[in-house]
Amino acid sequence: MFWDEVARRFTLANPGVDVQVVADLDQGTYMQTIGSRVIGGNMPDVMIMDDWTTVPLINEGLLHPLDDFVASDSGYHLNEFPAAMVKDGFHGGVRFSVPWYGGFSCIFYRTDLFRRASLQSPTTWKELVEECHRLQKMAGVTNPFGMEATEGFWIMPLIWQQGGDIVSADERTVVIDNPGCIEALKMVHDFMYRDRIMDPSLARGSDLKLYWGSGRIAIMLYGSWLVESLDKEFPDLKGKWDVAPLPSGPRNIGFYGGQHLVMSGSTAHPELAWRFISFASRPENQRLWTDLTGLPPALQSVFDDPGFKKEHPKLASLRSAITHGRNNSFAPFFEEIWYDRFVNRVLQPAMANQDSRIPDLVSRGAAEMQAVADQYWASHATQEGPRP
Amino acid sequence: MTNRSAWDRGRERVTAMAFLFPAMSVLTITLLIPLLLSVGLSFTHCSRFLSISPAGLSNYKTVLSSHLTLKSLRNTACFTTIFVPCNAVLAMSLAMLLNERARGIRLVRLVCFAPVALSGIAAISVFRFLLDPDFGPLNSLLAALGFAPIHWLGSETWAMPSMVMITLWKSSAFFAIILLATLQDVPVSLYEAARVDGAGRVRQFLHVTLPGVAPVLITVIALSTIGALRIFEPMYVLTSGGPNDATQTITLLAYRTAFQSGDIGLANAICCSLLASIIVLTLIFNGLSRLVRR
Amino acid sequence: MIRGALIDQGMWMHRPIILLPSPKMLTLRAIGNCFTSQRIHLVRALINTTAVASLSAILNVIYASMGGFALAKMRVPFRGSIIALLVLMIMVPFEAMMISLFLVIAKMHLFNTLAGIVLPLSVSAFNVVLMWKFLSRVPDELIEAAVIDGADWGTILFRLAMPVAAPGVATVFVLSFVWGWEAFIWPLMITDPGSDFNVVQQVLAAQTRGTLAGGIDVDWPQLMAIALIATIPMFAVFAFGQRFFVAGLTQGAVKG
Numbered sequence: 059m060f061w062d063e064v065a066r067r068f069t070l071a072n073p074g075v076d077v078q079v080v081a082d083l084d085q086g087t088y089m090q091t092i093g094s095r096v097i098g099g100n101m102p103d104v105m106i107m108d109d110w111t112t113v114p115l116i117n118e119g120l121l122h123p124l125d126d127f128v129a130s131d132s133g134y135h136l137n138e139f140p141a142a143m144v145k146d147g148f149h150g151g152v153r154f155s156v157p158w159y160g161g162f163s164c165i166f167y168r169t170d171l172f173r174r175a176s177l178q179s180p181t182t183w184k185e186l187v188e189e190c191h192r193l194q195k196m197a198g199v200t201n202p203f204g205m206e207a208t209e210g211f212w213i214m215p216l217i218w219q220q221g222g223d224i225v226s227a228d229e230r231t232v233v234i235d236n237p238g239c240i241e242a243l244k245m246v247h248d249f250m251y252r253d254r255i256m257d258p259s260l261a262r263g264s265d266l267k268l269y270w271g272s273g274r275i276a277i278m279l280y281g282s283w284l285v286e287s288l289d290k291e292f293p294d295l296k297g298k299w300d301v302a303p304l305p306s307g308p309r310n311i312g313f314y315g316g317q318h319l320v321m322s323g324s325t326a327h328p329e330l331a332w333r334f335i336s337f338a339s340r341p342e343n344q345r346l347w348t349d350l351t352g353l354p355p356a357l358q359s360v361f362d363d364p365g366f367k368k369e370h371p372k373l374a375s376l377r378s379a380i381t382h383g384r385n386n387s388f389a390p391f392f393e394e395i396w397y398d399r400f401v402n403r404v405l406q407p408a409m410a411n412q413d414s415r416i417p418d419l420v421s422r423g424a425a426e427m428q429a430v431a432d433q434y435w436a437s438h439a440t441q442e443g444p445r446p
Numbered sequence: 447m448t449n450r451s452a453w454d455r456g457r458e459r460v461t462a463m464a465f466l467f468p469a470m471s472v473l474t475i476t477l478l479i480p481l482l483l484s485v486g487l488s489f490t491h492c493s494r495f496l497s498i499s500p501a502g503l504s505n506y507k508t509v510l511s512s513h514l515t516l517k518s519l520r521n522t523a524c525f526t527t528i529f530v531p532c533n534a535v536l537a538m539s540l541a542m543l544l545n546e547r548a549r550g551i552r553l554v555r556l557v558c559f560a561p562v563a564l565s566g567i568a569a570i571s572v573f574r575f576l577l578d579p580d581f582g583p584l585n586s587l588l589a590a591l592g593f594a595p596i597h598w599l600g601s602e603t604w605a606m607p608s609m610v611m612i613t614l615w616k617s618s619a620f621f622a623i624i625l626l627a628t629l630q631d632v633p634v635s636l637y638e639a640a641r642v643d644g645a646g647r648v649r650q651f652l653h654v655t656l657p658g659v660a661p662v663l664i665t666v667i668a669l670s671t672i673g674a675l676r677i678f679e680p681m682y683v684l685t686s687g688g689p690n691d692a693t694q695t696i697t698l699l700a701y702r703t704a705f706q707s708g709d710i711g712l713a714n715a716i717c718c719s720l721l722a723s724i725i726v727l728t729l730i731f732n733g734l735s736r737l738v739r740r
Numbered sequence: 741m742i743r744g745a746l747i748d749q750g751m752w753m754h755r756p757i758i759l760l761p762s763p764k765m766l767t768l769r770a771i772g773n774c775f776t777s778q779r780i781h782l783v784r785a786l787i788n789t790t791a792v793a794s795l796s797a798i799l800n801v802i803y804a805s806m807g808g809f810a811l812a813k814m815r816v817p818f819r820g821s822i823i824a825l826l827v828l829m830i831m832v833p834f835e836a837m838m839i840s841l842f843l844v845i846a847k848m849h850l851f852n853t854l855a856g857i858v859l860p861l862s863v864s865a866f867n868v869v870l871m872w873k874f875l876s877r878v879p880d881e882l883i884e885a886a887v888i889d890g891a892d893w894g895t896i897l898f899r900l901a902m903p904v905a906a907p908g909v910a911t912v913f914v915l916s917f918v919w920g921w922e923a924f925i926w927p928l929m930i931t932d933p934g935s936d937f938n939v940v941q942q943v944l945a946a947q948t949r950g951t952l953a954g955g956i957d958v959d960w961p962q963l964m965a966i967a968l969i970a971t972i973p974m975f976a977v978f979a980f981g982q983r984f985f986v987a988g989l990t991q992g993a994v995k996g
Contacts, residue, residue: 087933089706089708090494090705090706090933091855091932093494093705093708093934094846094851094852094932095497095851096495097495097496097498097846097847097851097930098846098847098849098850100851102850104912114493114495114708115495118493118495119493175513279566325963391718398804425747455815458814458817458893459814459816460819461810461814461892461893462810462814462815462816462817462893463810463816463817463895463899465806465807465810465814466806466807466810466811466816466822468802468803468806468807468863469803469804469806469807469863469868470807470822472803472859472862472863473863473865475844475859476841476844476845476859476860476863477829477832477837477865478829479840479844480838480840480841480843480844481836481837482836483833483837483840483843484836484839484840486979487840494845500854504846510978529838562976562978563810563971563974563975563978563979564923564971565921565922565940565941565967565971566922566941566972567922567924567941567944567945567967567970568944568967568968568970568971569944570945570948571944571947571948571963571964571966571967572758572964572967574948574963575963575964583950595864596882607886672833676835678832678835678924678925679909679924679925679945681841682928682945683945683948684948685947686949689865692850696835697835697925700835700838700839702837702839704842705929710839712842713839714839714840715838717835717837717839717840718836719836720833720835720836721836721837724831724833724836725831728831740854
């Protein structure tokens with residue numbers, strides 16, 4: 059829908075050019091289509107894809123470098139995009155993708171319950187624990203805080219806040235057994251079993267949004283994509299909730315990453331393709347993106363626009379997320395170690411049991427993940443590591 | 447073909463080759479080359495963008511050790527071992543029932559053969575409705591009889607049996623047609639002779655019917671076994687591998703590995719393993735068939 | 741069977757289940773929707789499927805007859821090896837080389853094209869062997885006479901032999917049509933998942949899979965209507981060519 063509209067506008071502004079929106083695919087079949095089209099020789103000229111999925115294509119030399127275009131296009135301002143996403147598009151000293159849209163995690167809290175306890179939204183995790191205790195006493199909510207403890211995505215920024223990480227910068231070493239990661243895991247574990255502000259059943263796969271909708275939770279950690287669709291999902295809670303940025307630990311970092319625009323390396327019309335990319339990235343079209351999809355824009359100037367603040371107040375209030383966020387590693391084996399090893403064998407067991415020994419779980423998990431990484435590099439010995 | 451010159455015979459040979467050319471060339475492109483490519487690629491690491499690097503036996507090692515692959519193999523074997531005997535028994539019973547000379551038997555035959563005429567995917571869609579836990583007639587029937595409703599396609603225990611059921615529906619009718627034709631070829635005189643010898647219905651069945659259809663029955667079992675190993679559609683459409691990989695089968699796994707995971711080398715290794723099993727089974731059945739004919 | 745009737749009744753849904761609806765309860769809404777709905781693209785799918793099935797059937801008849809005739813009645817160099825090769829090819833299951841087949845066809849730039857779908861379906865070793873057996877039964881004297889009269893092989897095949905072996909031709913046609921209509925895995929692989937270029941089976945499968953994804957308000961009549969439409973053409977061909985279908989398969993099973 060959005061892209062059809064952009065295509066229409068582009069065609070109006072550039073008569074004689076025909077833009078075909080190939081498909082709006084779901085995630086599962088996206089790589090399948092790209093792969094088939096690469097083999098068949100008819101890759102789309104411009105593609106929008108998740109940041110980490112650009113890496114295999116870059117490694118195969120399938121994408122067109124964009125440095126020259128960025129440099130020579132005076133109407134395109136790369137530095138107006140968040141620094142984290144700008145950095146993500148850089149591989150081996152060459153720019154292959156430009157930012158399009160980024161998502162992040164944030165806090166959703168019940169304003170009515172918070173008012174009852176005379177509270178403002180927390181800005182640090184310590185504040186969160188204190189406020190939750192007050193909510194328990196004064197607003198009668200047994201387990202005020204909720205997050206999906208079995209999904210690795212939410213833990214990642216918490217690990218970074220504590221100074222830890224998952225994979226080293228050169229992508230060779232798995233570093234989850236550093237104190238930062240252990241500290242982050244301990245913190246969430248304590249939320250459930252020591253501070254008792256979070257329902258332990260959330261560590262066994264209970265539906266977080268269900269709890270939120272039924273009022274069992276007063277404050278939850280969730281993603282930016284919910285901000286504009288929450289009212290549709292839970293119409294009874296309209297007007298009773300607000301959003302706040304992610305609480306910070308020792309460092310103020312969140313997750314920020316999303317989709318990029320890339321150009322096919324075999325396109326017959328590189329100039330036109332760039333013109334389209336540049337056109338779509340204009341402020342008015344980024345604004346249209348949010349209007350039509352409810353997802354936050356990436357251009358910082360759009361956030362600062364008064365009109366935007368009026369129409370999308372909640373998203374506008376989360377502006378700090380796009381400057382204080384970073385992305386996870388793009389190591390090729392990341393997916394494999396993340397779900398199978400980290401989430402399933404470290405995170406979930408750690409959270410599900412009251413007396414789980416987190417340091418032991420982490421060091422065992424680190425060894426397994428390192429084995430996968432080593433195996434990967436052994437069989438891809440000719441490939442260089444990631445470029446800065 | 448006798449009084450023709452060498453020139454004519456030569457021309458005949460050329461024309462014959464020309465006649466065979468279209469079929470053979472398309473078969474080469476669509477069968478032989480992919481087959482060789484399949485075997486070749488199974489020994490490589492091949493990404494979905496066709497970057498190839500040699501891998502030796504590592505794909506096959508994965509096939510034999512990966513949790514998912516082993517589960518698929520087990521599921522497929524499970525499906526086959528339940529499906530083949532049920533299919534044979536059902537098809538045979540159906541064929542024997544339809545062999546009777548009764549009034550209106552033609553109409554019954556037509557109705558019983560309807561599953562074969564119905565498009566496979568359409569049948570699967572109908573079953574999706576039939577097996578729906580909330581709206582499906584099957585659960586309504588169970589409720590009427592006093593049983594608790596079963597989550598047919600959603601529970602790990604019932605998903606595979608549902609697949610067997612769905613495939614049996616069409617398959618038993620299909621093979622019943624073939625068996626019926628064979629049954630009708632068994633000379634009535636043999637039955638007469640047996641009856642004269644004092645054989646009851648059971649002994650007639652064992653000594654006249656079975657030997658009569660034995661070769662075809664073996665073929666039926668062979669075809670249904672090979673078909674069962676290749677099964678794809680019900681799993682893809684209804685469960686996508688099933689609750690927790692309960693209905694993940696070899697062909698479905700190969701498809702997923704190639705297109706979703708993008709690991710073409712491994713997918714080809716899976717396909718070649720399937721090919722090897724089928725070739726072995728075909729040889730076994732050929733041997734059995736020859737034994738029975740004697 | 742009850743199930744067959746259910747397809748018809750599926751056009752309207754009512755609880756508790758009534759097997760034989762009275763006429764005034766039936767509505768054609770679901771069927772009409774199939775054709776007009778933007779989401780379903782059934783008309784295009786029907787056109788595609790018909791094209792695939794018919795092309796595949798026609799090509800099969802032509803290629804199989806030519807090849808079968810050559811093997812049956814003409815001097816063929818390496819005849820024994822060719823026959824052996826064909827028999828071996830019958831043994832190879834599609835699934836064993838489907839991925840490489842995809843690579844080959846995609847490399848030929850036939851991804852998401854009609855030719856790409858039809859090409860692998862257009863010949864089958866089984867059909868060649870079938871026509872070989874059928875055409876062998878054409879009396880040699882007939883062929884001899886024509887040769888002596890100076891007819892060229894093309895005429896002999898198409899004007900003389902095939903009419904005599906008409907049951908065989910019909911069998912191959914019906915078998916190939918049904919196989920082409922019902923083909924699922926192959927069109928699934930070779931068409932672009934995001935595009936409209938679909939075969940009816942794909943449309944139906946997509947709809948059915950969709951019911952499982954978020955299915956609270958599943959449009960059952962719609963689904964059944966699509967299933968019904970997907971089946972009718974094949975049902976017609978089958979009813980018409982039932983004899984050949986059965987005969988051909990029995991041949992294959994018994995002699996194979």
